[in-house]
Ligand code: GLY
């Protein structure tokens with residue numbers, strides 16, 4: 001209640017005793033099948049929120065739905081059974097639209113992380129970094145296997161299950177030209193010395209907060225000159241984004257800062273049909289051919305957190321302390337792209353870090369995972385025992 005006139009009640013399906021049919025015969029919820037669940041009292045003690053049995057929800061809602069000025073809203077697409085109950089008891093007109101507003105409001109509540117959430121994000125990122133170390137140690141084995149990308153994925157997924165809850169999203173392990181396919185999750189290709197491997201992977205910890213980190217690594221521990229040139233351009237774009245990621249900057253301006261570097265580098269390499277400045281004009285955007293995705297998204301319980309927040313609180317909003325988002329520029333040159341010199345074809349690079357906005361700037365939560373090319377090589381050589 002807290003004096004607000006509101007009272008939260010958490011309806012759930014608690015542990016059912018041995019004297020119930022559920023205990024033995026319900027293979028989805030019965031303790032005999034799936035193990036013990038907490039009781040209503042357990043959850044009430046843990047959360048401080050009043051609890052009730054899910055079976056009582058229909059009556060409770062029906063009672064409230066009859067009261068003057070009461071709106072019953074439900075977050076769409078979460079629990080079909082609860083949605084059915086709500087649909088049944090409420091007057092329907094315009095309800096769907098109000099439900100969308102509820103989902104939006106819940107999404108917006110997550111834009112600023114509190115101290116506990118930041119701590120969980122740190123844990124998710126640190127655990128993810130340990131997973132990347134295991135990946136580097138697994139690279140020799142990956143090169144020996146016909147599906148070396150699966151060796152990388154399996155290494156990370158195993159780590160995530162052992163040290164956290166799971167992976168927060170499907171791991172991308174993209175060697176060679178696969179790195180130019182943005183959502184390469186088949187991960188069934190070989191991993192060859194001389195190529196780069198782009199790994200986009202995040203551990204979701206037990207509290208369900210997830211990291212979202214990408215590193216693009218030279219399979220044999222050393223970048224070629226061309227790989228390094230492309231890598232450095234992406235790193236410089238990321239650093240430009242970091243430099244402006246502070247309170248007062250608009251979220252979308254972080255992306256713009258990265259794009260200015262990408263366009264300038266592509267101009268330098270002779271890839272743009274117009275100047276970088278012209279390419280950056282909204283109606284042109286030639287440089288986006290090689291970097292089609294956004295530079296940043298909020299991060300938290302969902303990998304693309306706060307996705308239903310309104311633009312004025314997300315893309316068009318000024319950054320505030322407590323926001324956590326990614327900075328993840330990339331450059332992707334398809335192997336059949338005749339607009340780029342042959343030496344670039346088949347190279348894909350992304351560098352993705354997780355950023356916390358602070359009072360006067362930002363903190364790169366994933367800074368402990370090397371990103372400078374010299375540091376990447378030294379770190380890999382240390383892990384590979386060379
Ligand atoms: N791994 C998903 C993303 O980077 O947005």
Ligand code: MN
Nearest residue numbers: 212326328352
């Ligand atoms: Mn991301």
Ligand code: MN
Nearest residue numbers: 200212213352
């Ligand atoms: Mn990612």
